[in-house]
Amino acid sequence: MSRKIVITPKKNLFEIDWKEIWDQRDLLYFLTWRDIKIRYKQTVLGVAWIILQPLVSVVVFTIVFGNFAKMPSDNIPYPIFVFIGLLFWNFFSTTLSSSSDSLISNENILKKVYFPKVLAPLSSTLAHIVDLIPMLVILVGMLMYYRVTVTLQALLLLPLLLMMMLVSALGVGMFLAPINAKFRDVRYILPFFIQLMMYATPVIWPSSLFGGTSQIIRIFNPVAEAIEVSRSGFFGTRPMDWPTLILSIGFTGLIFIIGFVYFRRQEDSFIDIL
Numbered sequence: 001m002s003r004k005i006v007i008t009p010k011k012n013l014f015e016i017d018w019k020e021i022w023d024q025r026d027l028l029y030f031l032t033w034r035d036i037k038i039r040y041k042q043t044v045l046g047v048a049w050i051i052l053q054p055l056v057s058v059v060v061f062t063i064v065f066g067n068f069a070k071m072p073s074d075n076i077p078y079p080i081f082v083f084i085g086l087l088f089w090n091f092f093s094t095t096l097s098s099s100s101d102s103l104i105s106n107e108n109i110l111k112k113v114y115f116p117k118v119l120a121p122l123s124s125t126l127a128h129i130v131d132l133i134p135m136l137v138i139l140v141g142m143l144m145y146y147r148v149t150v151t152l153q154a155l156l157l158l159p160l161l162l163m164m165m166l167v168s169a170l171g172v173g174m175f176l177a178p179i180n181a182k183f184r185d186v187r188y189i190l191p192f193f194i195q196l197m198m199y200a201t202p203v204i205w206p207s208s209l210f211g212g213t214s215q216i217i218r219i220f221n222p223v224a225e226a227i228e229v230s231r232s233g234f235f236g237t238r239p240m241d242w243p244t245l246i247l248s249i250g251f252t253g254l255i256f257i258i259g260f261v262y263f264r265r266q267e268d269s270f271i272d273i274l
Contacts, residue, residue: 085203099173154233171256
């Protein structure tokens with residue numbers, strides 16, 4: 001039995017047809033699983049790249065910045081210090097890259113089949129949750145190796161911090177996706193911008209280097225706050241700064257709203273742009 005779908009103009013930019021999205025959950029699953037398979041298709045090492053890339057980065061950063069440059073790490077063993085930073089940064093950066101490129105990567109299906117277009121960046125974002133599993137396993141192994149006692153607060157905060165990365169990357173990705181579809185230069189500029197942003201985020205250096213201004217950095221850079229909160233949660237390097245965390249969560253929500261509203265505003269022109 002065929003089902004008839006009636007497409008009506010949206011009344012406002014915040015209007016979301018949750019029933020329509022729920023009805024298309026199978027498509028969301030298909031798009032997410034497709035993105036996962038495409039990412040590692042015809043690669044020799046396959047999903048091993050998820051583990052190999054951060055581990056190589058940890059070794060390089062430890063040798064260059066930990067041993068030679070003597071970068072301070074707030075009394076945290078530098079390998080685990082930088083691994084925590086890379087865990088959050090890689091999750092954010094890869095998710096941002098995929099979500100910003102989601103309209104182009106789904107160009108063929110967008111032109112042929114009607115479905116809620118927000119599923120495109122959402123599926124690209126969800127696909128990277130799989131990457132977190134081996135990374136978290138490695139983190140647990142490193143914590144056990146260095147005999148770090150994990151507190152209940154750290155365990156409870158970790159999912160919240162990862163959700164901050166997911167929401168902030170999705171928000172920025174939804175904002176950039178329509179721009180990327182119209183101006184393909186974005187896909188070339190974004191990797192360079194992401195690389196610069198990594199050095200403006202406390203991945204390889206502690207935010208304590210910037211003294212009082214580190215609080216401002218953590219508020220307006222959700223990745224920085226997630227990294228600092230996780231480090232302090234596992235190692236107790238500083239007391240929990242709840243006001244800064246709450247403000248950072250609020251700014252993350254603002255990023256998502258701005259990205260979502262802009263995405264919805266440009267939605268009607270996607271097919272013409274592509």
